[in-house]
Each structure stands twice: as structure tokens, then as C-alpha cells.
Amino acid sequence: MTLEERYDSRFSTSRALWERARRVIPRGATHDVRYLEPFPPYIVEAKGTRKWDVDGNEFIDFTMGHGSLMMGHGHPAIREAVEAQLARGTHLGGCHPLEVELAERVQRLVPCAERVEFVVSGTEATALAIRIARAHTGRSKIAKFQGHFHGWNDYAVEGMVEPFDLPVSSGIPPGVLESVVILPLDLDAVRDLLKSDPDVAGVIMEPAGAHSGQVPLSRAFLVDLREITREHGALLIFDEVVTGFRWAPGGAQEYYQIVPDLAAFAKILGGGFSSGAVAGRREVMAVLEYCDEDWNRRRRMMHSGTFNVNPVAAAAGCAMLDLVADGEAQKRAMEANQALIQGINQALRRQQVRGCVFGGVSVMNVYVGPDNICDKISTCDGRHCTFDPHLLLKGMGRFKPKLHRSLVLHGFDILGGNRGWISAVHSAKDIEEGIAAFEAAVVDLKESGDL
Ligand code: PMP
Numbered sequence: 512m513t514l515e516e517r518y519d520s521r522f523s524t525s526r527a528l529w530e531r532a533r534r535v536i537p538r539g540a541t542h543d544v545r546y547l548e549p550f551p552p553y554i555v556e557a558k559g560t561r562k563w564d565v566d567g568n569e570f571i572d573f574t575m576g577h578g579s580l581m582m583g584h585g586h587p588a589i590r591e592a593v594e595a596q597l598a599r600g601t602h603l604g605g606c607h608p609l610e611v612e613l614a615e616r617v618q619r620l621v622p623c624a625e626r627v628e629f630v631v632s633g634t635e636a637t638a639l640a641i642r643i644a645r646a647h648t649g650r651s652k653i654a655k656f657q658g659h660f661h662g663w664n665d666y667a668v669e670g671m672v673e674p675f676d677l678p679v680s681s682g683i684p685p686g687v688l689e690s691v692v693i694l695p696l697d698l699d700a701v702r703d704l705l706k707s708d709p710d711v712a713g714v715i716m717e718p719a720g721a722h723s724g725q726v727p728l729s730r731a732f733l734v735d736l737r738e739i740t741r742e743h744g745a746l747l748i749f750d751e752v753v754t755g756f757r758w759a760p761g762g763a764q765e766y767y768q769i770v771p772d773l774a775a776f777a778k779i780l781g782g783g784f785s786s787g788a789v790a791g792r793r794e795v796m797a798v799l800e801y802c803d804e805d806w807n808r809r810r811r812m813m814h815s816g817t818f819n820v821n822p823v824a825a826a827a828g829c830a831m832l833d834l835v836a837d838g839e840a841q842k843r844a845m846e847a848n849q850a851l852i853q854g855i856n857q858a859l860r861r862q863q864v865r866g867c868v869f870g871g872v873s874v875m876n877v878y879v880g881p882d883n884i885c886d887k888i889s890t891c892d893g894r895h896c897t898f899d900p901h902l903l904l905k906g907m908g909r910f911k912p913k914l915h916r917s918l919v920l921h922g923f924d925i926l927g928g929n930r931g932w933i934s935a936v937h938s939a940k941d942i943e944e945g946i947a948a949f950e951a952a953v954v955d956l957k958e959s960g961d962l
Pocket of ligand 1: 632635637660662751752777778
């Protein structure tokens, strides 16, 4: 049986659902990254670090709710908090104590969080941070780096993939595109821009590097960027949707000891539910405050949202932040990730496959296959990779969906086929079985001639 035939027979109920989905959901999937040919498995249940599809297949979950489930599925403390809140109401249509509780936790943990404003997703958080930066500075442009991902809002999506001068998506008006400056990963370019253009409100970036660290950045880069932005009165905005509460309890800003003016959060903040927030300096966040009539009408920044800090999400978020507050969970996840990375790299070496898996903290990036620019049989962990960022950004090219399918077939669940999220509850057995599944997927691809 070919790989395709095996896939078809293993996931036959999923195929039927896919046929139905394509008649009602554009592209059949609800997120670009969940699209998978010939079709994705449909998941019905998840517990701890495992999940099961409609055909009864089991997966080791290295997607972990796109990185939102730091404590795995169904952690008892989070379930208990959610169930208690469900009994009290799912939308209280007003202010509630849990919003204060959650904001106080963020304030306690995150260095820049003098004030906290809630939204419902990472995309909303970066959009809000951008509006706050513009409102506070009275400037209109936003600068961002090539390849850095900040969700799908019009202002942040540009410059994600090459060629960087070609819009990433249709449907974004030219006026919006003109208000966003795409920068190369070059501090001189940042300096030149801020020197020559006084209309730049802020620089937004992923502090761990583009695509959750797929193109790693050094701390020295952040130190200089902090300095340059301060010098020119532009705000430094960290997109901590991935790094927040993961790199350290206080996020990348604690991990690298660099405090931005504003930071966007989501994922872990929601404890598995939709949530997001912007945290920042009190003086900057003051654009949201009510004051006199003239200020309110002419200077104040408006913000609303029916589901902002929904009480169920807030209950889950509070429980989650309590579980990750002392840094032990982050340490456990990082150790598990290191073991996984080391084991997979050894397997790649055994199989004589070029490239490697690598990653900072508790995210794993996969970089293997025939289109891979690395000509070495895996001998490094990728962390000190000297490849050109443009090449790293290209990723695995046409090989990625093939690897993804093969990993799915072997019960290794990974976001988009190239990014793994490791939680604090992945056990030694999960890691061991994960390494074996990855190797089996690679062996299949060698046998099919794809590798
Ligand atoms: N910023 C970063 C760095 C992200 O990785 C993501 C999503 N993975 C977002 C923003 C958007 O978050 P959401 O999917 O919650 O809109």
C-alpha cells in the first residue's frame, strides 16, 4: 500500500467529514494552517498529552491547542475553575471579579504590565497594541520585521513571506499597506527609518524571532532595538502571544530582561479558551482612560468587545496563570523539548537525513527534507545556526505537507507539519514514543522516495 492509500484507509471517517466540510467551509478547514491534503483528521477527544480522531486513532499531541495548553488537556485545576464558573454564568454582561483577578495576575508576572486591557485573541491583541501605539504617539506608521507573524489583522500581516513587497493577502487596502513599514532584520535599517521618518509610532516584533523562533534572534538585537526605539520616541511592542508565560512566567521580557513599552498576549493567558490582552506602561495605556469631555471626544482611544475577558475564559486563565507562576512548568516543558529535539536529531542522523529539528524554550521547529538548505546530516541543534534568515524563513517548501501527512499517519500531531509545542505535562514516555513515531514517519518517506 502506498502512503496515500494507508492514509485513506486509516482516516476514512475523517474523509467523509472533509467531504461535508468542503461543501460548507471555504477550503474545508477553519484555519490556513489546519489545511492538509488530501484531508485532515477530525479530532473528537483530548486528555493530557493525547488526542483521538473520529476513526479512533490516537495521537501524541505536540500541537497543544496551538501552544495555548501549557498544562495539557483537561488539567484538573483548570477544569474545576471552569466548571464552577459555568454554574454561575457564561456571560455576565458586566464587570466581574475575575477580570480584576486575571489583570492582577498579569500585572504581577509581566514586567511591562502596569496596566492590562483584554481582548479575545492574539490577532486582536496585536491590532489593539498597534492602535494604542498610534493613539499615544499621535503618529500613524507601524514598523515590523520581515517574516514576523502577528496574526491576521490588516496592520500586522504584511511582510510575512517573500517577496516582502507583494501583499501577503488580497483584501487589504493600499492605504493600510502604506502605513506599515517592513524592515529587514538589520538594526541600521531600523535606525535609518526612525531617523528619517518621524511618523513611526512603534516597532512590533516577535522577541524570540520570526514564527515562534524559526528564525532565531539574539538578545543583543533586542538590547539595541530597545535603545534605538527609545531614542526616537517610537514604542517597542513585543508580540508575546507565543512567548508570554512560556519563555518565563513574565514572558520573553523576563527571559531576555528587556522591557518593552507594550506587549500583546493570548494563547496561555486563556487557559484553553479564547482570550487575549495588551499590557503596557501606565502612561501609554492612559489613552484608554476617561477624562474631560474634550479629551474623551478628541484624544481618547475607543475600545470595546462583547467577549472581552469572558468569565469562563477568565476563570481558566486565572487557574492557568497560577499553575505557571513559579517557573517550574516552563522548566519542565523546556527539558522535555530538549529531550525531544535531541532524540529526533539522533534519529535523523541514523536515517542519514539532512537538516535538523531545533527550538528555543518549549517550541520545536522542524527543518528537514530535500528542499532544505542545510546540507549537513544533522549534527547540531540549530540554535546557533548561521544560515541566512531568508533561507530559514523559506522552511521546508513542498516537503512540508508530505512530512505532515506521514507524521499524522504515525500518530505524531504537530501544527502545520513543522512546529511542535511542548507542555509541562509531556512525560518521558510521550517523548520516547514521539521520537519513535518521527523516525518511523521519516523511514516511510525514504521508502516512498520522498526523502
Ligand atoms: N502573534 C503570534 C506571534 C502568533 O504566533 C499568533 C498565532 N499563532 C498570533 C499573534 C495570532 O494569535 P491568534 O491566532 O490568537 O489570533
